[in-house]
Amino acid sequence: MGPALPLLLGLALVSLSPSPIAGVHQDEAYEDYAYYDYTEEPSTISDYDLSWLTDLFDVLDECEPNPCLNNGVCDNLVEGGYKCTCPRPYKGKQCEAREDPCKKAKCGRGECVLTDKAPFYECVCELPFRGPDCRKVSRCRPSPCLNGAKCKRGRTRTQFECLCPAGYSGKFCQVGPDDCMVGNGESYRGSVSVTAEGKACLPWNSHLIPNAGEILANSVDGLGPHSYCRNPDGESAPWCFIRKKSKLDWDLCDVKTCSVPPTVPVIHEATDPPTPAPSSGQFAQCGKPEPGRATARVFGGSKALPAAHPWQASMQVRPRGSFTPFRHHCGGILVGSCWVLTAAHCINRMHEMQVELGGVNLDKAEDSEQIIPVERFIIHEDYRETPDALHNDVAMLRLKGPKGQCAKETRFVKTACLPSGPLPDATECSISGWGATEQDSYSSQLLSAKVRLISKDRCTAPTVYGNRLDDSMICAGKMEGGVDSCQGDSGGPLVCQKDGTYYVYGVVSWGDSCGVKNKPGIYARVNHFIDWIAAKLLSD
Template identity: 30%
Template structure:
């Protein structure tokens, strides 16, 4: 975590996120021996013929270094290196005749090309008709490509072998956490009317999104401005215990109040920050920050999102994918404290489809063997909801035990830095990252440099405060150096991955 006021222009360092045994890669310095040294042939001794700014001549058996150029006479005619003609072969070439011949062939070649394109188009149309048209009124399952009609999605019955059609039927929307259900009738998300709602239904809805029943907090009734329909609790008792069977689409909500659901107590911090400080001195300030270690060495940061689940960066676990190698430390400020603690073992690592060439999809999840005990020092951060928009230049914070300067050692004490979001257009400009920022990433930092995340901060949280709660908007991913001018930090876009996160929590 670099928080000095020094501005750097040197971008020779690449933020590699972490290095094993706390070592950081050294700068890539240009090597004087990067080009191979070729043997040098001495020129003729007497006289010397040297061409200025030209390489040494090649000496063949037809010419020796001791022979003067005046005495040297080539034994054969110079070779035409562009068009070699076999000796004795007679060619009667008429350029005018050849040009006319070429012109006659062009229509024929063009006709063949057009015919091939037409045939390819017909084949593609047939394949599309028989492969896609039969699913025009539905969607395909991920695993076996089975076509399931729209009316069967989110109907309470599993039609896809892997349950894809029932996996994303509920979501929380906006900073008020409005509960919404996907309507299979009009293929839209609808608010859930609070009439007839209960905590038991609330627990079931939270479970559908991957949360544990024992983390459930409750629900509120808030005024709804929905211009479309609602999902309303049925008055008759369904025979099934599936939550979907309790709800039906309705054009009216008598109370005009919708359900706002709280599946977990999150985003609250209890410590006191030092204004302008960079070293965290109170454990409760960032209670979701964890250290991910192998054999007692801090490699990456992470964020607590439930007592069982940790979010980190995929590049942290790509080469260390064995869950048994990792230990998670939560509720500590210094690495010295962690050295005396036991930590929490990891049961499972779930990595997204990470591309190390482009750094796309740089997010991963760790599930612990035992749940963390939630205290004032250990608290989940809130996952952002759909419909929450954090626009530049919004103020945000990044934390971790990363290096204090590019290429330096990891910090012994938790550090924090106040930075701001940078819009994607600016970050993709030629002067910054020249088009390398995709939808799976967000930029944050200061274009003038001086404050940034650094090696060892990877996987750690980028958080924003809204409605008195802290929301996880990014996981530290990559950057060119640390705190260099026009090279801000790049973070995994957590909002982009929401469906994937809830799917893994629900599955495992």
Template identity: 30%
Template sequence: MRAVEAPQILFLLIASMQMLHALSQFIKLQINEIPSPALQARNSRHVGSGQVVRLRGMNRKFGEGRVEVNFGGVWGLVCPDKFSTNEAQVICRQLGFERGSTDYSIVSYYNALESAHYSLNGLACEGSERNIFHCRRSSNGKCSMPSHAVFVRCRLNYPSRCSPGGILFKEKCFHFIRDLEYSFDIAEDHCLKIGGSLAVITSQDENDFVSDVLSTLNENIRRLKPWYIGGRRQEGSWKWQTNEIVASSTFSKWDPKGAKIHRNQDCVAMWNQRKFGNDYFFWDAMNCRKRLPFVCQVPAYHIDCIIGDGKTYAGNANVTENGLPCLPWTNYKLKNIPLSSKQLGNHNYCRNPNGASKPWCMVDEKVRQNCDIPVCSKGQVVFDVQDHEECDKDETICTGTKMYHSLQIIPLCGKKCLQSRNFICNSFSYDVSEKICLLSSEQARTGGANLTNVDSSDYYERIRPKDQEEKRDAFKVRLVGGGPPWEGKIEVSVGGKWAAICDDGWNISAARVLCRQLGYPNALRSWIGMSNDRNYLMDDVKCTGKERYLNECLFNGWGKHDCGPNEAAGVQCAVIERECFPKKFKCNSSHCIDFKWICDGEDDCGDGSDEDLVKCKLPVEVRLVNGSSIDRGRLEVKFYGIWGTVCNRDFTVHDAAVVCRMLGKQGVPIIEPYQKYGSGTGPIWLQNPGCSGDEEELTRCRIRRWGYSKCSHDEDVALYCKESVFSTVAPKEILSSTECGRTFVSFRARDPRHGYLARVVGGFEVRHGAYPWTAAIKLDNTRHLCGASIITPFHLISAAHCFEDVPDLSLYSVVVGDWDTNAHDGTEQKFGIEYVSFVPGYENILKDDIAIIKLKSKNDSGILFNKYVQPICLPNADAAYPAGMKCVISGWGSMGTQNPRRLQAAEVPIMNPDTCRDPLVYGNLLSERAFCAGYLQGHVDSCKGDSGGPFACLSDGKYYLFGVISWGDGCAQEYRPGVYTRVRDYLTWIKQTINS
């Protein structure tokens, strides 16, 4: 079928709008009401998204990418012929970036659209249009630059108008919460706590904007999760859940085929299922109890505006142009910064106390960043970034802004503007009554080499000769003098003038920023000492490596340097993506696809080379490499005939047990610290294999998808299939031959670094009976105090400090078999405490924090063991505590504001003792009979109320009590892991105490 011609599209669009308007006259929508899927289906004439312009490409950031246009129902490229800043500005504004573009480039495209063609040729815009279809264009003719596309970077809407993480669109800040997955109600509460609601989307451009952000956030575009937005069905009608009044609107973006809404699917989510050839997030109905990421919206802040360089700015912007939160000026980390101003105080608002180019703030002890604050309107006779040269003898500085006073003020200001070195001065404003002149980089219309009065006597701007009309003041970068285009000496341009960068301070962090700005994924190396004349534009460039553009880094100022003729900086950028392997799979057709698309049932290569049935059915092999013996090393897996690695993140002893079994090793698997045996190459085949531990091979585990991973090779699994050093049965004198460490409810705690915010901090709610040795110690029969672990029908192990504050044991009780603390589960057993034994010499929580609880008998009996109540095993005296081995912590500890109702659990790794004793962590506070577990970056930890609970390690199908939850500095804080008492060191005392 041939494509629909433009006149037909226009006719269909007008007819659709007329029908929609007519239908709305008969179907009256109420305030906050959403058109139902059935209503949308009646109005839809095609299955398209309605989006007409988008940015796409691999490894791109939001707001940048290859320009694609939907014309005649088909997505295609924009021909680069005669493409200029004007077209880039219009495209970005059409996409919702009100400030237009920062730059553009012409790039060779690869792995682009399967049947790429040019939708627009001969595009010519004046720059003021709001839509590229308002520009002059041609849909016919050949492009003189085949195999090339236009790549644009748009200027983000003011980040300072949103709290950190928010993305501004019109007057809303959208927050995309992907690290927390909540039910609809809890997601709604989270949005309310940050001052907003779940997203309300009432227009095509708004849905396009949110969809594009979601597409950028999700690398795995084929199996995306839905994202909650603020729609919900109530009493048969769909409504936006917000305290704001949403005017009735006929807009909706349900699944184009008609959403199939089943019973209990009452909440709206955006979902990209890649249906109908659309890379777009449509709406669908979800069960409101389903845990999903979600999108919040918060009203944008009113942060005022800046006059000139912002020295007089007194607004409340406290987020930098990179979206980072500002530190308070009184922060102890900033005490050595030599600043003094009445503007600074006990706040973290952006200020300009030292005459910088614009307001700024500190984001770290040694890192400052500029704030992106709107410039006041022309009616206020103020402009953008100011010049900062020293005043002449007949000039003064007053009222917080640099201003020049002179008997000949206008000629002086004109001279200052034309001779400005720190920035490109394009205009100045002169107030006759105040005799004040402000220099500016902005101008009301395009100008050039001389200054002329414009419209009134108080405003002057630069005019350009005709031969300079094409010169732009935008910041640009390029590489020259190299062999291939991705390496060479760096040159930058401001105002059409190209010059080198001095190599003083030039390093790999700056090189990475430069390469990303040029469109490459990374930098391989930075060079210094390259040949150059004395023409330099930048010197002492200092980058953190996270900046989007090189001119966001700190440097001395345009043209200010002390460099000689052979001190130019250079770079070699990475081009690995063009070569496919090892990051991507190379098809026989030379296309590159993600490894995760191999053997997924779809011909992604177009030639079937990713779906070879013989290779898909090849047996999976495993091996350990780079180790000192065949039973230890870096884990590698062979799938589809290609050797790759496995990510340590979410890899458990259950997964390790299956690997060891495949290697013919029946010993105890020990997950060693990653990178112990070096980093691998090729694909990372697995993350979280999902094994229960009983499988014969990996293919029988619950593998989400081969090749799906968010890891790097720095996180490759290191494994040791070691012979068992654990007790296989509990000591008879303790348990009287009763089996220990068994569970009868299937549940596997996860490593929840990217999961819900819960307690055990960062943990997960478990099934009833999952860890049946976990007991609760209560005070006054009601208040949860600590945890404990069952070891015999009359004995439990807990932390000694749990009993320090209240010596009266009659006030304590122990509950076993509990799960939901706010409900009667029918499995609880409650006991009083007969006595508590401490280690001789116990003084405080820092040493020997372990205690044995003896229960009072009830009906001449102790604990009755069943499916929900079981003892845990004790380890042998020579049990190993290898760094990286992950074990389970469980309890009802604090969730931050309150304790959870139901038992929580999480899997955390044992840390290297040297790491824990580092001065930045706990130093000498860690005793010789304690150990740390968790992550230096925080997120997952035990917390208040978990003390005394179990640190349980699985071996040979049984759990062993390796540790007792003891103490920590805060909960889940950075560099503050949890500290646990090592049970192995107290076995003699435990047995003597129980048998005495």
């Protein structure tokens, strides 16, 4: 057992088992039988009404509300649980995943992309290769060159060159003289399809991109079945996905800045942070993220949306008195301008600490990030660690700042709301962090995933955690395994949405291994510590 455990990506859903069937005592049943008069004919049909019998059963309709996504049909199973019948091309327990027809497709010199009609894929050929399987070569007939450019054949059967007219550029002369971006390029809809390093962009509906099918079905912010650079998430410039050393990566694109403002006004979100009122150290609003217009499913967890988790903190440490660089150690949750909630087991008195807020990539400086030293910490008085569990595993970090003003409220930095009461079992919530994944010891990119709250009865079953849990803990995850928090995520948020507002319901604490069947993540139950947290917030 180790404290805190993987941020593996995907949807996690909990199937609640039906409650035990209530029975009738045998003697009572016999007594009713002995006094029944068989000679009496039933006078009304109500004598045959056995509706009272159903009251003896605690029947759970797992299909209400329908847990099946993408128009899946839900059926309750006799033995408990439910089954989703998924329409093509969707699959999975909840029809949450999309089948990958490209696994068996042969696209030769081309890219397999997903489509919304059978057979749900097609080959986009690397010119001059053509045909349904991208194996035939046709250089300049027909010409791939655009905007009146001439196609010139090369020496080999695959070489060609587009001779662009003045003002046009790009491999196919597709980039015109007015192809430029304003600001950070969120409104850019041009035709640049290479990165600043000259790497060719992948189509946004390439099967290599996580959840490319959702991009295709929910095209927003200029994304769709093309490879043009876009900026759907508030990066510093338009970008695209690329192949890098046989792995999926992304990079900024080579888009020039407009020298003259366009004649048509371009509306985009302002990035300048609002200044909080000098008289108050508290943020104006909690639990209201303002991510870019693209939804998080565009990235399927491989690239977290900036501003989607504005309360997420990276708690960074180095040996006290040293000058070595700070390194990510744990997560945290911003709950006030000067206060970060985290896990008690993350605190080491020999560490100097700082927190990073507002960023999503720990390996590069971002305009949205705020780095603030930690002035002091407060560990819960009843925190204790045993071989079986971590009890009352919460702590507060007081950030350095005058008169209760430390972090500044921006679109990328906001506080999470504290809950006012319990939430129902099976509520869908989110976890996020830079912790360990299936492939790496940690992630430099902020990752997120969906989990569900698991009932205390299920979590304390003998095959799960037994009697190791107390009232300071809550279970969340996926009983089948695969989606969990992990090392490096400790202290991070479990947030749940209610009426459009996000509440921090748990703090990543501990668990048995990462993503293992019947071993969901254990979180410190924030409801249990509301008074303790409130007292610290009011201490400034």
